[in-house]
Amino acid sequence: MNKVIHVALNDLTISFREKGIWMNLVVIPVLLILLIGFVNGQTVGGGTTQILMDVVNLDVGEDGEPSALADGFLQTIRQTSERIVLCPMDNDADDICALDDATTLSEAAQTERLSAGTVRGTLIIPAGFEAAVLSGSAVDVIYRSDVDPLQPDFLVQNVQVAVQRVGAASVAARVGADAFSTLSDGDAEAFGAAVYTQAEANWAALAETIAFRVNDEDESSSDNIGFRQSVPGMGSMYVMFTVLAGAVLLLQERKQWTLQRLITMPVSRAQVLGGKMTARFAMGMIQYAVAFTFGAMLGVNFGDQIIPLLLLMMSFVLCMTAITFLLGTFIETEMQASGLVTFFVLITAPLGGAWWPLEIVPPFMQTLALLTPIGWAMRGFGELLFYGGGLTDILLPVAVLLGASAVIFALAITRFKYE
Amino acid sequence: MQTIVEARGLVKTYRRNDGTEVQAVKGVDLDIQKGEIFSLLGPNGAGKTTTISMISGLIKPTSGDALIGGYSITKQPLEAKRLIGVIPQEIALYPTLSARANLEFFGKMYGLFGKELAARVDEVLDFIDLTDRQKDRVDTFSGGMKRRVNIGVGLLHRPQLVYMDEPTVGIDPQNRRRILDTVFRLRDEYDMTVLYTTHLMEEAQELSDRVGIIDHGDVIAMGTQAELTKQVGEEDRIIISLGEEQIEEANLEPIRQLTNVQSVRHEVIRLDALPIVENDDEAVVDKRGTGSMLAVRSGQTTETIITITALGGRKVLSQIITALNGIPIQSVEVREPDLEAVFLNLTGRALRD
Numbered sequence: 001m002n003k004v005i006h007v008a009l010n011d012l013t014i015s016f017r018e019k020g021i022w023m024n025l026v027v028i029p030v031l032l033i034l035l036i037g038f039v040n041g042q043t044v045g046g047g048t049t050q051i052l053m054d055v056v057n058l059d060v061g062e063d064g065e066p067s068a069l070a071d072g073f074l075q076t077i078r079q080t081s082e083r084i085v086l087c088p089m090d091n092d093a094d095d096i097c098a099l100d101d102a103t104t105l106s107e108a109a110q111t112e113r114l115s116a117g118t119v120r121g122t123l124i125i126p127a128g129f130e131a132a133v134l135s136g137s138a139v140d141v142i143y144r145s146d147v148d149p150l151q152p153d154f155l156v157q158n159v160q161v162a163v164q165r166v167g168a169a170s171v172a173a174r175v176g177a178d179a180f181s182t183l184s185d186g187d188a189e190a191f192g193a194a195v196y197t198q199a200e201a202n203w204a205a206l207a208e209t210i211a212f213r214v215n216d217e218d219e220s221s222s223d224n225i226g227f228r229q230s231v232p233g234m235g236s237m238y239v240m241f242t243v244l245a246g247a248v249l250l251l252q253e254r255k256q257w258t259l260q261r262l263i264t265m266p267v268s269r270a271q272v273l274g275g276k277m278t279a280r281f282a283m284g285m286i287q288y289a290v291a292f293t294f295g296a297m298l299g300v301n302f303g304d305q306i307i308p309l310l311l312l313m314m315s316f317v318l319c320m321t322a323i324t325f326l327l328g329t330f331i332e333t334e335m336q337a338s339g340l341v342t343f344f345v346l347i348t349a350p351l352g353g354a355w356w357p358l359e360i361v362p363p364f365m366q367t368l369a370l371l372t373p374i375g376w377a378m379r380g381f382g383e384l385l386f387y388g389g390g391l392t393d394i395l396l397p398v399a400v401l402l403g404a405s406a407v408i409f410a411l412a413i414t415r416f417k418y419e
Numbered sequence: 420m421q422t423i424v425e426a427r428g429l430v431k432t433y434r435r436n437d438g439t440e441v442q443a444v445k446g447v448d449l450d451i452q453k454g455e456i457f458s459l460l461g462p463n464g465a466g467k468t469t470t471i472s473m474i475s476g477l478i479k480p481t482s483g484d485a486l487i488g489g490y491s492i493t494k495q496p497l498e499a500k501r502l503i504g505v506i507p508q509e510i511a512l513y514p515t516l517s518a519r520a521n522l523e524f525f526g527k528m529y530g531l532f533g534k535e536l537a538a539r540v541d542e543v544l545d546f547i548d549l550t551d552r553q554k555d556r557v558d559t560f561s562g563g564m565k566r567r568v569n570i571g572v573g574l575l576h577r578p579q580l581v582y583m584d585e586p587t588v589g590i591d592p593q594n595r596r597r598i599l600d601t602v603f604r605l606r607d608e609y610d611m612t613v614l615y616t617t618h619l620m621e622e623a624q625e626l627s628d629r630v631g632i633i634d635h636g637d638v639i640a641m642g643t644q645a646e647l648t649k650q651v652g653e654e655d656r657i658i659i660s661l662g663e664e665q666i667e668e669a670n671l672e673p674i675r676q677l678t679n680v681q682s683v684r685h686e687v688i689r690l691d692a693l694p695i696v697e698n699d700d701e702a703v704v705d706k707r708g709t710g711s712m713l714a715v716r717s718g719q720t721t722e723t724i725i726t727i728t729a730l731g732g733r734k735v736l737s738q739i740i741t742a743l744n745g746i747p748i749q750s751v752e753v754r755e756p757d758l759e760a761v762f763l764n765l766t767g768r769a770l771r772d
């Protein structure tokens with residue numbers, strides 16, 4: 001055991017002696033966190049700017065009151081960021097919505113306001129929204145903005161988050177209704193509504209605790225939704241670079257014969273390999289520490305789910321460590337190693353949602369993300385940092401990452417060449 | 420005498436990437452006695468490193484086994500490895516770490532810690548004469564200094580047995596001298612047994628108590644130098660350089676007629692390219708002949724070498740020179756039977772080829 005630790009410490013020392021280590025470990029990731037954070041939260045430029053969004057709610061009852069679900073939906077959007085101002089309902093005494101006393105908005109007026117840049121986006125909740133959601137049939141919420149649809153947009157993200165949440169609550173309602181479909185129609189409907197209310201209540205309770213809400217005390221950090229994306233995203237991407245760089249180190253050790261020399265010493269192969277894996281794992285965790293420490297310095301609130309967060313990080317780093325040693329079994333030149341690593345990282349990081357939230361990409365892309373380790377990691381981070389999830393919400397990503405690690409480690413260890 | 424290395428039937432077959440197989444070592448038996456310097460002498464690619472790798476536990480033999488101080492290297496590797504200090508042919512050090520940091524790390528791998536480790540590292544640094552450079556990174560060292568650190572690592576745990584795989588490759592004469600002296604000190608001052616591999620006959624000759632000659636993966640002869648040279652008989656080799664002068668085969672006839680002369684052959688060596696073999700028999704004796712270093716310096720492009728084997732070489736030398744009948748001679752060398760001659764005799768090739 002002692003020797004394992006000394007092999008690991010030696011490897012860490014050597015890693016930190018490498019040229020450009022601080023550049024790769026700290027400087028570039030930090031810059032990318034800043035850059036990608038600002039891009040993701042772009043509409044939230046400085047300080048306390050409010051973001052206006054026009055809302056037309058067509059889902060009103062005969063009494064002219066908005067349906068409960070539509071109301072909940074709008075409330076959800078408000079809760080994703082206190083900077084969002086929904087017009088006309090949230091207009092203030094200073095007429096922040098620039099409505100000139102109008103209380104409703106026609107579609108034509110909306111279009112005009114959008115193209116004039118008065119508002120950042122326009123949302124239309126269709127008639128029958130609540131009924132459709134409750135019955136489980138498809139319904140479109142229309143969102144329009146002047147932002148390039150391919151660009152990650154702050155408002156889109158928030159609307160998406162809201163849609164997901166409402167979706168989750170209403171799915172619970174539907175399942176309840178399905179299970180009791182033997183009841184008479186009226187009963188099923190009543191039951192469905194009851195389940196929905198319950199789910200909604202649960203979710204509302206959840207909303208109180210989520211880290212997602214803007215930090216009230218600290219004005220300067222109120223745009224940290226972007227960083228909440230870029231810290232785990234760029235952090236994970238650099239974890240990949242940092243850990244996978246170990247494949248090159250392995251190659252060097254074999255070429256300079258230090259690996260072979262170790263094998264001629266009274267150390268078992270398992271100890272040597274164990275030490276080297278420990279070192280790579282530690283480098284990965286150090287990389288996450290750098291990213292999240294910087295995030296905390298930016299004022300990002302990562303919530304209180306420290307254990308699940310660590311568990312998720314460890315699973316991802318472990319998976320990358322396994323891949324490093326698998327690469328080490330067949331790679332023959334440093335060129336080949338760095339080429340493959342770059343390719344792998346640059347393909348899987350955006351695919352897995354490291355650069356922008358996966359909620360904004362088409363469904364098939366979201367499915368593709370699940371083929372990448374970083375996709376699972378980002379899904380886990382999303383649960384913890386955006387949706388206020390806890391341990392149970394990340395068990396699936398963690399299980400997938402650990403399972404993949406086990407398979408890859410088994411392959412790597414049986415094929416590993418020491419000479 | 421106690422045997423410390425006892426290898427039996429070591430075979431190593433490598434599989435190349437294209438699927439073909441190479442038998443690098445084809446069934447080597449070795450017996451190394453405690454306290455001796457044993458040289459494994461053979462040309463490049465003979466299988467020296469592969470043999471050392473098998474008896475140090477780095478690679479698994481395809482078949483066969485070796486006992487190191489009674490422990491099987493394949494079945495009790497950890498016990499066996501504790502007895503051995505391996506000094507690889509490559510400079511197996513971490514270039515970005517200091518000499519001391521390298522020694523400390525590898526010392527820990529040998530199971531040394533704390534005060535004992537520090538003391539051994541000091542001792543080794545003193546032994547390799549690098550105490551004053553111990554804090555410097557290895558990649559700032561000269562080739563000779565790196566070689567010395569490379570050796571030092573293998574001595575940290577005071578092994579009973581030291582393997583040195585071509586430790587003088589690529590270094591200047593001064594550092595080479597130092598390393599050869601180190602080998603004697605290991606035997607004489609520290610009672611260590613040394614297995615030394617080399618492709619240089621002179622090194623094997625100077626160092627060894629016993630020699631094993633290895634070629635194409637086989638140990639083709641093993642014994643003391645006296646035992647080995649006896650195999651080639653009592654003949655001396657007389658090597659005459661004529662410089663750029665050419666010679667007709669007919670002019671060698673009088674030498675062949677001399678009693679005691681066994682064989683005569685000549686060759687012209689292109690000094691600016693690979694040697695041309697003039698005789699059709701066997702091969703060139705010594706690519707560089709005798710006077711060639713002088714020759715190269717004087718701008719000469721070819722060199723004619725006559726190689727004569729004869730009993731009592733020195734006594735027939737004057738007759739030979741007379742028999743050459745005035746053909747100008749650049750240099751003459753008489754070699755008593757040596758390992759080179761043994762290798763030539765056994766393989767028909769020169770060691771340097």
Ligand SMILES: Nc1ncnc2c1ncn2[C@@H]1O[C@H](COP(=O)(O)OP(=O)(O)OP(=O)(O)O)[C@@H](O)[C@H]1O
Binds near residue numbers: 433442464469470
């Ligand atoms: N990993 C390997 N794969 C395939 N062939 C190998 C491998 N290692 C060595 N060989 C081959 O085995 C033979 C013996 O090599 P080895 O390194 O043992 O020779 P050596 O006597 O140490 O030579 P040198 O004096 O050049 O160090 C050579 O033909 C070499 O090409």
Ligand SMILES: [Mg+2]
Binds near residue numbers: 508585
């Ligand atoms: Mg060799």
